Amino acid sequence: MSGHPEPRPARRWPFAASGAVAAALLFGVAEIVSVLFSPASSPLVAVGAAFIDVTPAWLKDFAIDVFGTADKLVLLVSMGVVALLVAAALGLLARRRQVTATVLCGAIAVLLGAAVLSRAGTGVADLLPTVAGAAAGLVALNGLVRLARRRAPDHASGEAAGPRPETARRTFLIAAGLTTVVAAVSMAGGRALSAAGNAAVATRDALRLPGARRTAAALPGGVEAVAPGMPPFVTPNGEFYRIDTALSVPRIDPSTWELRVHGLVEEEFTLSFTELLEKDLEETWLTLTCVSNPVGGDLAGNAKWLGYPIRELLARARPQGGADMVLSTSADGFSASTPLEVLTDDRAALLAVGMNGEPLPLEHGFPVRMVVPGLYGYVSATKWVVDLEVTRFADKSAYWTQRGWSERGPIKLASRIDVPRGFETLPAGGAVLGGTAWSQTIGIDRVQVQVDDGEWQDATLAAEATVDTWRQWSFDWDGEPGDHTARVRAVNRDGEVQTSERADTVPDGASGWHQVRFRVE
Template identity: 35%
Template sequence: MNWQALKRRYIAGTWALPLALFPAFVLSALSGQPSAIEPLVELFFIYTPLPLANLLLTVLGPVARPLAMLGAIALLMLVGGLLGIVASSPFEQKPFPGPTPLRWLFVTGATLGGGVALAKAASTPISALAAILAGLLFVPALLWTRTWGRSEPRLAGRRRILRSLRGTPLALCVIAALSTYELWSTLAVQVFSLGNQVRRLFPFMSPAPREANFPVPGMEPEVTPVAQFYVNGKNVTDPLLLAENWELRIRGLVRNPTTLTYAQLLRLPRTDLYATMRCVDNPVDGHLMSTALWSGVRISELLALAQPLPSATTLVFHAADQFDESLALSALVPDAALLAYAMNGETLTQTHGAPVRGLLPGWYGFRNVKWLQELELTAQIPQGYWERTGWTAQKIHPVARIDSAQVLDATHVLVAGVAFGGLAGVSAVQVRVDADPWETAVLNAPPLSPFTWVQWRAILIMAAHTFHLTARMIDATGDAQDEQAQPVYPGGSSGLHTIEVRR
C-alpha cells in the first residue's frame, strides 16, 4: 500500500469537509438560524461529563461554545478524511476493494445520508436545508481538494499567489470562520435586520430604594439591565423566531385546542411582575442570577381558553430549539406564572427568548423555557430535556450572596449583598465574622415582589487583620438556608457563601 497516496487522500478529505460546510453555514447565517451541525455540537454538551462541562464553562466562559463547535468540526473532518481514503482515483492504488464508481457512490451516499440525519435533528427548516446542502457539496469539494497535491506547470503573478493559498492556509481560514459562527451569524442578523426589532412597550425606571443607604457600592443592582441579565443555555446559536410569524399552540388534553398569534397574545390582559431568575449552574457565590420586570399573559388565563380536561395534570413547554420542560399544574403559581414577552418595558431580545418565553418564578432558569411555541397538557409528567441527562433540580435553593466587603476603620467592616429564597421568600439575612454570633443585616425591604431577591447590608465589628465573612438567609417560614455544601450538579448548589477579607 502506498502510504503517501493514502495520506494525500486523507488530507484531501479533511480539507473538503470544512469547504462543504462553509456555504451551508452562510445559508444559515443569512437566515439567522442555527448552523447545520448544531445537533452534533449539542451532543458534545449532552455527553460531556457534567463536572467537566461545568468546569469548562466556568474557566472558558464565552470561549467554550466556539470550542465545542471546533470539536464538532474536527470530528467531522476525521470522518471526511476516512471518506477521502475510500474515494481513491482510478489511477491510484486502491486501499479498499471494489470498483472506483462504487466507492464514489458509497462516499456520496454516506455524506448525503449524514446531511439528512443532521437535517432530521435540526430545529429549523433552514438549518435542515443547510445540512443537506453540506452533504451534497462534500463530493465536489473532495474532487477539488484532490487536485491540490498535483504537480502543475510553474505559474506566475496572481495565479501563483492564489495557488499558494490553497491547502492548509485556505482550510485553516475556513475552519476559523466556521468555529466563530455564533459571532458572524449574530452580526448578520444585526446588519441585515433579520431579527425582531426591540420595541419599548411602556416607560420603565428602576424603583427607588425603600431603605436608607441603599444601594451599597459594589452591590448588584436591584433590577438588572437587560444587557446585563445573565444568559446561559445549550445552544451555540439560538433560534430566530419572527414575531409576525410566531404562533402559540395549546394542545393535548384540552377541550378547545387553541392557536394564538403574537398580536393576539399582546391584546390579552397584561401582567407586570418583578421576578428573580437563577440558573441551575449558579454556585452559591455565582452571578448567574438576575432580576427584571417581566410583562406577559398569565398562563392560567391561556389555559382557560383551551379548557383542560380533568385528566390533565401536567403542562409541557415546547421550544423552537427542541427543548422541553414539564411542570405539574398544581405547582403553577396562578398569579405569577406567565408567558412573558417583555423585560423592563421592552420586548424580548433573541438572546432572552424572543418573541415569547415562559416565566415560572421560584423555579430554576431552565424551566423558564425560551423561544416558546407550544403548551401541551398531559396526564403524565414526562422527563424534561435536562432531567433526561441526569439533572434532578426542582425549586430554587435559598441563597445569600456577599457582593461587597469594605473595611471602614480599624474595627468595622461594611458587608453587603443579595439574598433570594425562591418561593419561600426572605424574612431576614444574617452575617457573621469568623465563628462569632450571627448579626442581623438591614434589608432593602419590602422586596419588589414575593418572587425577587432582597438587597442587604450590615456593619460588623472585626478584630483580626485577616478574617472570614459568612452570610445566610432566613425564609418567610423562619427556616435558615441549608448550610450543607452541595455542588451544582445534579440538584443545584447549596451551602453558605464565605469570603476572606484582609485589612
C-alpha cells in the same frame, strides 16, 4: 545505476492541510447557504445541538461551572478543533487512498444531514446547505490533494516532467490560502446575513409594546445595599445570565408565531402574537435562577417582566381532572415540566413579551417566553415557547428530567457574598461586606454573617421590592490585618434557616453556605 536522484517522498503536512481546509470550506459554504433556510439547517449548529441533547447532566454541570455563560462558545470552538483534526486525518488518508477518503467524507456528510433532520422544525429542504457544503468540500479536498501530490520528475519511472518543487509548493499554498479565505468569508458572511436579514431582528427593533393593565409597583427607596462594588438591583438585559440548550438563537418572526394550548383540556386553542398583545398584560418584578447555579454563583438575575398571566390561558382551556403538569415546548425542541397548580395559583407566572421596559431580547426568548416565580428555569422558564400541553407527570417527561434532573424544581433558599470577592485584599480600618439573598414567594426575613469562627451576626437588609425578587444586604466589619473567611446564611419569613449541608446542582439545585476568603492589610 540510472544516475538520477531518487524522488523525494511527498510530505504529509500538505495532505493534512488539504483535509482541514476542505472541512472549513464545507462548514463555511453550508453556513452561508443556510441563510436561505432555518437556523438549524447549518450542520455545525445542528451537530452542536445534537451533542447538547446527549450531554449527560454531570458534563453539562461541569461546563457551566468552568465556563459559565461562555459554555456554548467553548463547545463551538471545541467542535471546530475536532472537525479540523478529523478532516486532517482524512486528508492524510487521501494521500494514498483517495477513493476511501472520498467515501468516508460522503458518510460524514450523511451523518451531518441526519443531525440537521433531528432538529425541531427542519425538513428535507434544510439538507441543501449540507449538500452544498459537502460538494464544495469534496471538490476542494480532491483538488488540493492532487496539488499536494505534484513533485519533481521521477526519471527512474519514466514519468513526465512535473513542475519544479518550488512552483508546486507555491501553487498548493496559493490554492489552500484562497480556499481558506473563501471558507472564512462564507462563515462570517453567513452569520452576519443570518443576523441582519431575519425578520425577527427587524420586527423586534421596531416593536412598541402596549402598556400594562397592571403595572409593577415602583421600586422602594433603598433596595440596593450600601456596599461599594455591589451588583445593581435590576440586572441590565445585556448582563442577564443565559443558560439554555439553543446553540443558535431561534429567530422567530412574530407574525408567524403561534402558541398551541392543548392536551387534557376542555378547549384547545391557538394564540397569535397580535392576540397576545391585545390582552390585559401585567408587569412584575421577578428574579430568575438557574438550577446549575453553584453556591455563591452568578446564574441569577432580576428584571421587570411584562406579560399575560398563564393562569388566564389555562382558565380558558379548562384543564380536566387528573391533570397535574403543563409541558411547555420551545421552538428549538426544549421542554419543561411545570406543576399545574403553580401556573393556576395567584403567583405572577407570565407568558412574557417584555423585559426591563423593552421587547424580549432574542437570546432571552423573543417573541414570547415563560417566567414563573419560585421554580428553577429548567422546569418553568421556557424561551421561544410555542406549545403548552396540559398533561400528567406520570405520562410525560421534559428535556432535563429525561437526563436525570428532578421533575419538579422549587428554588432553594439561598444567599451569597458579592463583596468582597474571593481572595480580594481590603484596606485596614473597616470594611463593608455585601451580598444578595432570595426565597421566592416567601421573602427574606434575616441575613446573618459569620467572620472566621465568630458569632453569627445580623446583616442590614436593604428594602424589599417583592417576595419574588432577591434582597440585598450589607454588613459593617472592622477586623485585624491578616487572612479572614466570611460566611453567610439567610432566614426566610417561614422561619426556615438556610442549610449548611452541601449539595451539588444535580438533581435539584445546589445548597450550602457561601463563604469567601479575603485579606486585610
